[in-house]
Amino acid sequence: MAKETFTEAMAVAKDPQDSKATKPKTSFIGFIADKGIFVFTGILVLTAVLFVDGFASLQNVTDVFHRAAPIGIVALGMTFVVITGNYLDLSVVAQAAAAGVILIAVSNAYNLIIAFAVAFVVAIIFALANGIAVGYFKANAVIVTLATTYIGLGLLRLLSGGSQVFGPADGPIATFGTSKLGPFPYSAVVLVAVTLILTFVLTRTNFGFLIRSFGVNSSATRLAGTNTGLIVIGAFMVTSMAAMFAGFVLAAFSNTAVSNMATGFDFQALAAIIVGGTSVFGGKGSVPRTLLGVVFVSILSNVLVLVQVSYGFQQVAIGSLIVLAVTVDALGRRVSKK
Amino acid sequence: MTSPVIEARNIVKSFGGVRAVDDVSVSVMPGEIHAVIGENGAGKSTLMRILAGVETPDSGSVRIDGKEIENSAKASIDAGISLVHQELSLIPEMTVAENIMLGAFPTNGGWTKTKEMKKIAADTLKEIGVEVDLDERISRLSVALRQFVEIARAVARKPKVLILDEPTATLTPAETDYLLSMLQRLASQGLAIIYISHRIPEVFKICNKVTILRDGKLVTNDSIGDLTPDKVIDQMVGRELHLDLTQRRPARELGELVLSAKGIKAPKVNGIDLEVSKGQIVGLGGLVGAGRTELLRAIIGADPRSAGRVTITSNGKKRVITGYLSAIKAGVAYVPEERRTDGLALTMTVAENIFLPNRKEISPTGVMPKGKISAFAKVLSEKVNLRPPEVTREAGQYSGGNQQKIVIAKWLGRKPSFIVLDEPTRGVDVGAKAEIHKLVKELADNGAAVLVISSDLPELLELSDLIHVVRDGKIAGTLTGAEATEKSVMSLAAGEKLVGA
Numbered sequence: 129m130a131k132e133t134f135t136e137a138m139a140v141a142k143d144p145q146d147s148k149a150t151k152p153k154t155s156f157i158g159f160i161a162d163k164g165i166f167v168f169t170g171i172l173v174l175t176a177v178l179f180v181d182g183f184a185s186l187q188n189v190t191d192v193f194h195r196a197a198p199i200g201i202v203a204l205g206m207t208f209v210v211i212t213g214n215y216l217d218l219s220v221v222a223q224a225a226a227a228g229v230i231l232i233a234v235s236n237a238y239n240l241i242i243a244f245a246v247a248f249v250v251a252i253i254f255a256l257a258n259g260i261a262v263g264y265f266k267a268n269a270v271i272v273t274l275a276t277t278y279i280g281l282g283l284l285r286l287l288s289g290g291s292q293v294f295g296p297a298d299g300p301i302a303t304f305g306t307s308k309l310g311p312f313p314y315s316a317v318v319l320v321a322v323t324l325i326l327t328f329v330l331t332r333t334n335f336g337f338l339i340r341s342f343g344v345n346s347s348a349t350r351l352a353g354t355n356t357g358l359i360v361i362g363a364f365m366v367t368s369m370a371a372m373f374a375g376f377v378l379a380a381f382s383n384t385a386v387s388n389m390a391t392g393f394d395f396q397a398l399a400a401i402i403v404g405g406t407s408v409f410g411g412k413g414s415v416p417r418t419l420l421g422v423v424f425v426s427i428l429s430n431v432l433v434l435v436q437v438s439y440g441f442q443q444v445a446i447g448s449l450i451v452l453a454v455t456v457d458a459l460g461r462r463v464s465k466k
Numbered sequence: 467m468t469s470p471v472i473e474a475r476n477i478v479k480s481f482g483g484v485r486a487v488d489d490v491s492v493s494v495m496p497g498e499i500h501a502v503i504g505e506n507g508a509g510k511s512t513l514m515r516i517l518a519g520v521e522t523p524d525s526g527s528v529r530i531d532g533k534e535i536e537n538s539a540k541a542s543i544d545a546g547i548s549l550v551h552q553e554l555s556l557i558p559e560m561t562v563a564e565n566i567m568l569g570a571f572p573t574n575g576g577w578t579k580t581k582e583m584k585k586i587a588a589d590t591l592k593e594i595g596v597e598v599d600l601d602e603r604i605s606r607l608s609v610a611l612r613q614f615v616e617i618a619r620a621v622a623r624k625p626k627v628l629i630l631d632e633p634t635a636t637l638t639p640a641e642t643d644y645l646l647s648m649l650q651r652l653a654s655q656g657l658a659i660i661y662i663s664h665r666i667p668e669v670f671k672i673c674n675k676v677t678i679l680r681d682g683k684l685v686t687n688d689s690i691g692d693l694t695p696d697k698v699i700d701q702m703v704g705r706e707l708h709l710d711l712t713q714r715r716p717a718r719e720l721g722e723l724v725l726s727a728k729g730i731k732a733p734k735v736n737g738i739d740l741e742v743s744k745g746q747i748v749g750l751g752g753l754v755g756a757g758r759t760e761l762l763r764a765i766i767g768a769d770p771r772s773a774g775r776v777t778i779t780s781n782g783k784k785r786v787i788t789g790y791l792s793a794i795k796a797g798v799a800y801v802p803e804e805r806r807t808d809g810l811a812l813t814m815t816v817a818e819n820i821f822l823p824n825r826k827e828i829s830p831t832g833v834m835p836k837g838k839i840s841a842f843a844k845v846l847s848e849k850v851n852l853r854p855p856e857v858t859r860e861a862g863q864y865s866g867g868n869q870q871k872i873v874i875a876k877w878l879g880r881k882p883s884f885i886v887l888d889e890p891t892r893g894v895d896v897g898a899k900a901e902i903h904k905l906v907k908e909l910a911d912n913g914a915a916v917l918v919i920s921s922d923l924p925e926l927l928e929l930s931d932l933i934h935v936v937r938d939g940k941i942a943g944t945l946t947g948a949e950a951t952e953k954s955v956m957s958l959a960a961g962e963k964l965v966g967a
Binding site: 332333334335337338340341344345347348349350351352353354355411412 | 768790791794795800802807808809810811812813814818821822823825826829832833834876
């Protein structure tokens with residue numbers, strides 16, 4: 129009898145992965161997809177220090193960080209949306225510009241506190257619009273955020289008359305834009321602070337955990353009893369807050385703001401995220417990785433400027449880099465799936 | 467004597483440091499049905515993937531009609547090897563005819579010759595004796611019919627060798643019988659068939675020869691006449707096993723009502739009432755596609771229902787279930803059918819998977835306490851006997867049985883009052899299966915209400931105090947645990963007409 133029932137017991141569908149799942153494979157592509165950014169940043173910095181005149185000076189390095197800060201802050205925030213999987217937020221272009229224009233225009237008309245408050249409300253509206261459409265209605269994130277970019281920029285042009293706004297030369301915004309903490313410009317300090325805060329949020333809080341869990345397996349996360357719509361809205365909320373701060377920092381740079389001031393931020397932020405090794409398929413990535421991606425892309429641009437390569441070629445280089453990075457990401461995923 | 471149509475010689479394949487296939491040779495004659503059997507991880511699927519050219523062996527060769535073939539999927543197909551995959555590889559949005567002819571569309575200057583395509587597809591279906599509308603989309607077919615379309619696709623290529631990897635895993639007994647006689651018919655026309663299965667009775671029913679693999683090595687290569695089921699099992703496991711899975715639960719007094727579902731309607735569910743009491747295990751039997759999973763998901767709100775009212779009573783509080791989140795709040799634990807896609811985040815650690823549904827209890831402040839998470843996970847993974855109980859390992863690194871234990875463990879932390887399990891031991895090895903059965907019974911003994919779907923009849927009989935058999939989205943009959951037999955469940959499940967046959 130025992131044998132008979134065992135016969136039945138063997139009558140189960142078997143899982144083909146079982147035998148292999150216990151042996152994670154490492155491969156060259158897998159290694160590059162995972163650790164490549166560390167290696168390449170090292171090589172790039174070393175090469176730049178050794179061979180590029182004018183790179184290894186405190187002035188140049190702080191300058192690189194200073195200029196990288198606005199896009200960097202956007203990228204750090206957008207990392208949350210990317211980690212949730214198959215999502216991105218192109219509307220950062222409109223959001224950062226809106227924050228910048230509001231900061232200067234509203235503080236000119238009223239005061240800084242009201243300017244912050246208005247910018248904050250605008251950021252929340254963006255996050256809700258994107259998050260609800262994508263998170264609850266499962267609309268395509270690319271299309272939705274492209275559309276909200278259009279709406280945002282359109283409204284901004286209508287309200288600001290499309291012209292540049294200027295802050296008072298001795299105002300707090302101008303002061304912030306030119307001040308330094310020791311040798312470091314405030315913009316770079318904000319970049320590092322945002323990195324630390326968002327790293328903590330992503331790795332050590334329940335909210336950050338849900339973002340990662342949703343990115344790895346949205347279905348299992350939903351069935352564990354979570355409100356997945358809220359998770360996606362939360363990810364867009366982080367991105368919108370980051371885009372707002374990026375807009376502030378950018379406006380403070382030159383004490384001016386205009387509706388097209390953040391053109392290209394969407395793509396460059398995405399470049400930093402992907403080059404940093406955060407997977408566009410979701411679930412894999414981190415905030416420090418994005419910072420490293422920002423550093424890599426910024427240093428690369430800086431080096432290209434220093435060796436006097438034309439802007440057109442820089443675009444070609446950054447574009448190629450992204451194609452390479454997403455390809456490695458996809459290949460690495462294929463390797464790890466095997 | 468004829469010569470073998472396919473011959474694999476000294477195949478070796480390693481993954482990492484482990485030899486998945488270790489110096490295995492197999493040959494199959496025309497008209498022969500050759501069983502390849504072995505426990506989970508014995509190397510059967512890897513060997514078949516090598517024969518089909520989708521996996522490259524470290525050494526060894528594959529010959530067709532005595533001629534060595536190159537190792538590539540295309541070379542294998544051209545040489546006449548057709549593999550029917552374990553995972554269905556059909557394209558859901560395309561029609562039956564298109565799927566059967568996929569990759570081999572008859573064309574005329576780049577234009578698909580639709581009529582000819584349909585004719586070949588129709589002929590193939592006729593050959594294997596399956597009736598299905600050629601223009602129907604795959605997504606609208608039952609799992610069983612998809613399996614038959616998959617076979618039609620392999621047969622349409624006029625192969626010399628047909629390899630089937632666990633073709634009956636998702637089929638009901640009636641559908642299985644049909645498939646087996648189809649294979650016998652194909653073999654009688656001279657086709658060589660390699661048949662991978664866990665189901666030993668099937669092997670004895672149709673196969674002429676048996677190859678048994680254990681830990682990647684070939685242990686037996688015999689004619690079926692020289693073997694007995696007992697012998698086969700001994701050689702597969704290489705050890706003595708004494709398990710009695712027909713240990714039924716003793717009859718008991720019913721506790722208070724936990725689940726009350728009335729008039730449930732949803733796609734594939736046509737008005738069902740269901741009740742489960744404290745300490746009771748209710749089983750849902752029926753054919754694949756009868757609407758059991760749909761019923762269960764509609765009850766707990768995992769999928770929307772078009773009609774019906776569900777209440778769950780726990781700790782003396784009665785709650786109306788309006789959606790999935792309210793069900794979870796009311797104390798529902800759901801162990802889904804597809805643990806890899808719905809149950810676990812495979813690339814996250816065991817601790818993280820367990821943390822997910824328990825996060826509010828473990829870290830009420832919203833900031834995760836690392837030590838407390840792994841301590842919490844450790845306790846639960848020991849409770850379900852996870853082996854090894856390393857909570858920092860990725861869930862995906864565990865075997866199917868252990869993964870299922872993780873899914874159960876993550877719910878235990880919530881002390882659920884109503885537990886629903888959908889095919890809880892599918893793809894799980896024997897040892898883990900017995901442990902999961904024990905766990906489920908313990909949960910009920912400790913006062914949980916349990917609802918379980920199982921297509922594995924001995925399992926359904928062993929676990930259930932009460933069995934509802936579902937057919938065509940309705941309850942076809944209800945049997946108490948004591949009176950139910952495999953036969954009584956099956957006859958209710960099948961009714962007069964058999965799906966897919």
